[in-house]
Amino acid sequence: MAKLFRAVIMGPPGSGKGTISERIAQRFGLTRLSSGDFIRENIAANTDAGVLAKTYIERGLLVPDHVMTRLLLPRLEEMTRHSWLMDGFPRTLAQAEALNSTCDLDLVISLNIPYETLKERLSDRWIHPASGRVYNMGFNPPHVQGRDDISGEPLIQHDDDKPEALVARLRHYKDVAKPIIDLYKSKGILHTFSGTETDRIWPYINSLLSTKIPMEGTHRTQRPCTRGY
Numbered sequence: 001m002a003k004l005f006r007a008v009i010m011g012p013p014g015s016g017k018g019t020i021s022e023r024i025a026q027r028f029g030l031t032r033l034s035s036g037d038f039i040r041e042n043i044a045a046n047t048d049a050g051v052l053a054k055t056y057i058e059r060g061l062l063v064p065d066h067v068m069t070r071l072l073l074p075r076l077e078e079m080t081r082h083s084w085l086m087d088g089f090p091r092t093l094a095q096a097e098a099l100n101s102t103c104d105l106d107l108v109i110s111l112n113i114p115y116e117t118l119k120e121r122l123s124d125r126w127i128h129p130a131s132g133r134v135y136n137m138g139f140n141p142p143h144v145q146g147r148d149d150i151s152g153e154p155l156i157q158h159d160d161d162k163p164e165a166l167v168a169r170l171r172h173y174k175d176v177a178k179p180i181i182d183l184y185k186s187k188g189i190l191h192t193f194s195g196t197e198t199d200r201i202w203p204y205i206n207s208l209l210s211t212k213i214p215m216e217g218t219h220r221t222q223r224p225c226t227r228g229y
C-alpha cells in the first residue's frame with residue numbers, strides 16, 4: 001500500500017516558498033500547511049496563542065518555539081490521513097526536533113536564492129493580509145492594482161519586506177536555518193534548489209516530487225503524528 005507523503009519547504013524571505021508550495025499543492029494534491037496562515041487564523045480568532053503571537057509579529061520577531069509547537073503540532077495530529085507540505089515550520093532547531101519527535105518527514109526542499117533577487121522580489125511583494133495571498137507587480141500582479149483578486153480588499157506591503165529590513169532578516173534566517181539544514185542533510189532527505197527564477201526551478205522540483213509522491217488514487221495508510229512534544 002502506498003504510504004502518505006510529508007514534506008517541508010524552507011528558504012529565506014522572498015525565496016518563493018509560498019509560490020512554490022501553492023504549485024506543489026495544486027500539482028500533487030498535497031494539503032498545503034503554512035505556519036503564517038495558522039498564526040493569522042489564531043490572531044483573527046483572538047485565541048490565546050494568537051494574541052501572544054501577535055505581540056511578536058508586530059515587532060518583526062519569530063514567535064517563541066513553545067507557542068509555535070503548541071499551535072502547530074495538534075493540527076498535524078489531525079492530519080494522519082493526509083499527505084502534506086509545510087511552509088514556514090520548522091524555523092528553529094527546537095521546532096525541527098519537536099516535529100521530528102512527532103512525524104517522520106519524507107523530504108525537505110531548501111531554496112537557495114541570491115540576496116539581490118530576494119531584495120528585488122520583496123520590494124514588489126504585495127499581500128492580502130487576511131488570506132496571506134501573495135502578489136508581485138512584476139511576477140504575478142493582481143487583476144486590479146492594489147486589490148486582492150478574490151476579495152477585492154486592499155493589498156499591503158510588509159514593513160520588514162523593505163530592503164533595509166532584509167539584511168537583518170536574511171542574517172537571522174541563515175543563523176537559525178543552518179542547523180536545521182544540517183539535520184535534514186544528515187537524514188538524507190534534503191534537496192536544495194538554487195536560482196533566480198521560480199519558473200526555472202519549478203521543473204526540477206516537479207520531477208523530483210513526481211518520483212517521490214505515491215500515485216494518486218492508490219490506497220493511503222494512516223501515519224501517526226503522535227503527541228511527542
Ligand SMILES: Nc1ncnc2c1ncn2[C@@H]1O[C@H](COP(=O)(O)OP(=O)(O)OP(=O)(O)O)[C@@H](O)[C@H]1O
Nearest residue numbers: 012013014035036057061062063068088089090091
Ligand atoms: N515557524 C515559525 N516560528 C516562529 N515564528 C513564525 C513561524 N512561522 C511564522 N512565524 C511568524 O509569523 C510571521 C508571518 O509568517 P509568514 O510566513 O506569513 O511571513 P514571513 O515569515 O514574513 O514569510 P516570508 O519568508 O514569506 O517573508 C513571521 O514573520 C514570524 O514572525
Ligand SMILES: Nc1nc2c(ncn2[C@@H]2O[C@H](COP(=O)(O)OP(=O)(O)O)[C@@H](O)[C@H]2O)c(=O)[nH]1
Nearest residue numbers: 014015016017018019121125135136139197198
Ligand atoms: N520576479 C519574480 N518574483 C517572484 C518569483 N517567484 C516568486 N516571486 C514573487 O516574489 C515574492 C516572494 O515570493 P513568496 O512565494 O512570497 O516567497 P516566500 O517569502 O519564500 O514565501 C512574491 O511577491 C512572489 O510573487 C520569480 O521567479 N520572479
